[in-house]
Amino acid sequence: MQESVCRQIVTVKMKQGLHLRPISEIVRIARDYTCDFKISNGDQTGNAKEVYDLLELKALPETQLVLEANGDDASKMMEEMVQFFESGYKKFEELTDLPE
Amino acid sequence: MLVKRGIAVSPGVNFGPALILGAEDFRIPRQFVSVNAIDTEIARLQSALDAVCEEIAENERLASDKLGEQYGAIFAAHLQMVSSPRLREEIETLIREKCYSPEHASSRVFRRYTKLVQHLGDNYLAERASDIIDLEKRLLKQLLGEKREELSNLTTPIIVLANNLTPSETAGLAKEFVLGFATEVGGRTSHTSILAGALEIPAVVGLGEFLSDISGGDMVIVDGNNGEVIIDPDEETLAKYKDTGERQRSMAARLASRRKIRSETKDGTRIHVMGNIEFPNEVEHCTERGADGIGLYRTEFLYLQSNTEPTEEVHYDAYCRVVQAAKNRPIVIRTLDLGADKIPRGYRHLAKEGMNPALGLRSVRLSLRDLPLFKTQLRAIFRAAVHGDVRIMFPLISTLLEWRQAKMIVGDVLEDLEERGVEFNSNIPIGMMVEVPAAALLAEEFAEEVDFFSIGTNDLIQYTLAVDRSDPAVSPLYNSSDPSILRLIKMIVEAANKKNIPVTVCGQMSSDLKSIPLLAGLGIRSISATPLAIPEVKEVIRHLTIARAEEIAAHAMTIDVARDVESYLRGELYKICPDLFDEEMPL
Numbered sequence: 001m002q003e004s005v006c007r008q009i010v011t012v013k014m015k016q017g018l019h020l021r022p023i024s025e026i027v028r029i030a031r032d033y034t035c036d037f038k039i040s041n042g043d044q045t046g047n048a049k050e051v052y053d054l055l056e057l058k059a060l061p062e063t064q065l066v067l068e069a070n071g072d073d074a075s076k077m078m079e080e081m082v083q084f085f086e087s088g089y090k091k092f093e094e095l096t097d098l099p100e
Numbered sequence: 101m102l103v104k105r106g107i108a109v110s111p112g113v114n115f116g117p118a119l120i121l122g123a124e125d126f127r128i129p130r131q132f133v134s135v136n137a138i139d140t141e142i143a144r145l146q147s148a149l150d151a152v153c154e155e156i157a158e159n160e161r162l163a164s165d166k167l168g169e170q171y172g173a174i175f176a177a178h179l180q181m182v183s184s185p186r187l188r189e190e191i192e193t194l195i196r197e198k199c200y201s202p203e204h205a206s207s208r209v210f211r212r213y214t215k216l217v218q219h220l221g222d223n224y225l226a227e228r229a230s231d232i233i234d235l236e237k238r239l240l241k242q243l244l245g246e247k248r249e250e251l252s253n254l255t256t257p258i259i260v261l262a263n264n265l266t267p268s269e270t271a272g273l274a275k276e277f278v279l280g281f282a283t284e285v286g287g288r289t290s291h292t293s294i295l296a297g298a299l300e301i302p303a304v305v306g307l308g309e310f311l312s313d314i315s316g317g318d319m320v321i322v323d324g325n326n327g328e329v330i331i332d333p334d335e336e337t338l339a340k341y342k343d344t345g346e347r348q349r350s351m352a353a354r355l356a357s358r359r360k361i362r363s364e365t366k367d368g369t370r371i372h373v374m375g376n377i378e379f380p381n382e383v384e385h386c387t388e389r390g391a392d393g394i395g396l397y398r399t400e401f402l403y404l405q406s407n408t409e410p411t412e413e414v415h416y417d418a419y420c421r422v423v424q425a426a427k428n429r430p431i432v433i434r435t436l437d438l439g440a441d442k443i444p445r446g447y448r449h450l451a452k453e454g455m456n457p458a459l460g461l462r463s464v465r466l467s468l469r470d471l472p473l474f475k476t477q478l479r480a481i482f483r484a485a486v487h488g489d490v491r492i493m494f495p496l497i498s499t500l501l502e503w504r505q506a507k508m509i510v511g512d513v514l515e516d517l518e519e520r521g522v523e524f525n526s527n528i529p530i531g532m533m534v535e536v537p538a539a540a541l542l543a544e545e546f547a548e549e550v551d552f553f554s555i556g557t558n559d560l561i562q563y564t565l566a567v568d569r570s571d572p573a574v575s576p577l578y579n580s581s582d583p584s585i586l587r588l589i590k591m592i593v594e595a596a597n598k599k600n601i602p603v604t605v606c607g608q609m610s611s612d613l614k615s616i617p618l619l620a621g622l623g624i625r626s627i628s629a630t631p632l633a634i635p636e637v638k639e640v641i642r643h644l645t646i647a648r649a650e651e652i653a654a655h656a657m658t659i660d661v662a663r664d665v666e667s668y669l670r671g672e673l674y675k676i677c678p679d680l681f682d683e684e685m686p687l
Contacts, residue, residue: 020231024177051180052187055216 006078008067010085018059020051022089027051029080035071037081048081101334106282106307107570108327109293111632113345114259114279114302115321115338118314118331121262131204131317133195141195145188145202148242152182155238174231182235203243207315210236215312259320261311265295280322282329284309287570294401296324298378300385300632304329306570351680355635359390363638367645371620373638374430374628376606380418383425385631390638393429393489395628396554396606397422399477400438409473415480423488430489432554432604432628433481434533435474437463437495458562463496468505478513485525492528493554498536500545507549535559535607540588543595553596554628557607561585580609581665586618586657593623604628614669616640617676621653636680643677 014022030037030048037048041063046053048067059065065085069078133141156179164172181187187209194205214232254277263284281296286305296303302324314320314331321330321341330337363373374395375386383394402410402418422431439462467474481492492510497503510530517524534540535556547553557580562568564585569578579585589605596603604626609615611633619627620641629637652672659665673680 020177021173024173024180027180028176050186051177051184052213055213 004074005068005070006074008078008082010065010067010082012059012061012063012065013085014089015061017061017063018054018057020055022084023051023054025084025089026054026081029084030077033071033073033077035069035074035077037070037074037077038068040066040068101337102310102313102331104307104310104329104331106304106327106329107287107575108303108324109286109305110281110296110299110301110303111324112280112300112302113321113323113325113341113348115319115333115341115345116257116259116279118261118316118318118320119258120311120314120316121260121265131201132199133201135199138196138199141202142192144243145191145195145206148202148239149182149188151242152235152238153179155242156182178231178235181232182239203240204315204317206239206243207236207317210239211312211315218309218312259322261314261320263311280320280324281305282307282320282322284311294378297630297632298382306572308572352635355639356389358639359388359635361390361638361642363390363392363641365620365641365644365646365649367647369620369646370625371641372604372626373634373641374432374604374626375631375634376628377422377631380421380425382631383422386634387426387429389631389634391429391631391634394422394426394431395604395626396493397431397433399434399436403436403438410476412476412480415477416483419480419484419490420487423484423490426488428488430491432491432493432531434493434495435464435477435481436467438466458568464494464502464506465496467494468502468509471509474509475513475516478510479517479524482513482517482524482526482528483522485528486523490525490528491552492530493533493552494530495533495556496536496559497532497534497546498538500542500549503532503546503549531601533559533606534592535563537564537588540592543592544598547595547599547601550601552601553592553603555589555592555603555605555607557585557589557605557609560588560607561609564588579662579666580612580615581656581669582662583657583660583665586622586665589619589624590622590657597623602626611637613637613640613680614666614673617644617649617652617672618656618669620644620646621649621651621656639680640673640677648676 012018026039026048027050038045039048039054039057040046041057041059044057046057048054057065067078067081067085069075069081156175160172160175160179163175190209191202191205194200194208195202198205200208210232214236217232257277257279259280259282260278261282264286265281265283278299278301280301281303283303283305284307286293293303293305302322304322304324304327307329310329310331318332319338321328321333321338323330323341330341333341362370364370372392373390374393375382375389375391376396376398377383377386377394378398378401386394399415399418402415419433422433439457439460461469467477478492481490484490494503494506497506507530514524514526517526529551531550531552531554532539532546533556534543534546534553535558537560539546540560543553561578561580561582565577565579565582567574567577569575593603603624605619605624606628610619610627611629613633613636616627616637617640627637652669656665656668659668
């Protein structure tokens, strides 16, 4: 195992911005790994394992976010997270509200 | 302390702990816990959070099985939100550091997140705020357990706060414990306003978003006189309001003792003061305050209170109750005054979305379009008229042709009743609301054909000044003192006098004390006000001479700006009856 720090910049492509369901998926991914994972929108930085931190990022569509992973499995986690921001989010776009 | 401004819809001042309807379906019983109970309270919080997690996990399983995995994912998100360490820490901190009860602390923390989500830009996360509100509800339910106090079973007085109040929500409240209402949306004609008015509870609506600034159990003042809601007031403010409340009660008691004195000017001119009502039980609110009759009985609630259209018997029963309670005093029944979108069936499809409803198919226009609906109401009125002094009034008449059509339908209805052989009274006055500028301009022509006029100032102002007063961006333009309104009223009164028909003023202006001398001076001899305002309106009339009122009206007519007319009228009212005012009350 190698210790590492990686940084990447991604763009929020979700039509609704970073809303609850994609946030929930990010938290789910983050919690699968042991490393620290931070996401920043300008001055605001949040822990990717914490729902409320991500809500506070107020990431609207087209926002640029800085991802930063720090720990044993950092590069693997970064890869999965970047993939989510690239295209993985799409299945959360299709979902509408619960049927009555 | 936070002061929010809205639209005052039901006068009076009250204060008490907040109950946020929708977020809490029950009252949060207490705000603080004792220092030595803190650890127990935190343990209680933890087990409540655990229980909510279990509940959500169960829902997730159910949703995934029955609806598919992607729906289960919604609950997965909820689960993360409740199991979040940050959430627990924040609630714990409030309990430890501020000695808040877990209920109050949870409500505060969730409320902050709700607010955060609501403020995340247009069309963005805002709609998801309801998810967080739902979580708050679940947690409160767990925390309160058996101690939960249902809304229908309250034991302590509260102030009800809501985004909006539906009739069914209001019906679920134990009314003797409701001290006041305040809502984020709504205008003067919203359900909340109508109900608060009928219950005579102070109310303010149209406050804009404020529920996320407040937690259940916070102290709130509802100032239904000035349209303000004060959250978490400082001691000085609270003391001031306690004082105002007491003075108002003593003033009301003083005026109540004079209720039997006729409303007559100092120089002996009789000016009838009647009441505006929505519900039959409000007739008493009017008569016990010395009203001369019911000048406006709004019948919309008959259509709104159930999902089916009211039958002739439902109408008839309600009208008979009003007639009975009024004990031979005159009653003016206004036929349906609603938009097509508000009634249960029929012409809903004609109420096209995106069109301007105030200029659309509503009121008498709808009645003339949906004849079965109109005839049902008319039949009931003519039948109820057997038992007392009943009069009919059509709202929103704009053209003579409309008036004649309505009269023709009346003819048909009378023939039907004749054929059916039921008891009815066909010999009753039929008049119209003058609330469209077109009708005011043709008042002389109308006066040839109608039995009476009733000036509906609310709509007359809205249509004349082209302003929707529920829209905060333009509501300052809405002003009953506008010179254009004064001129229209003068025209209508002159037309009525020329043709010798009675004219009443209903609408908000007739409950606005500063307008009373003006209206009397313009020749109005009949006023219909909200029941609460009746004693004060009578008091103003008893302090007035017609000569003085005519001077005031004549001078007001020379002023060219609404604001100046308004301050002139306020000043004159103060001179006429200074004892109606508190020294501290802003004029």
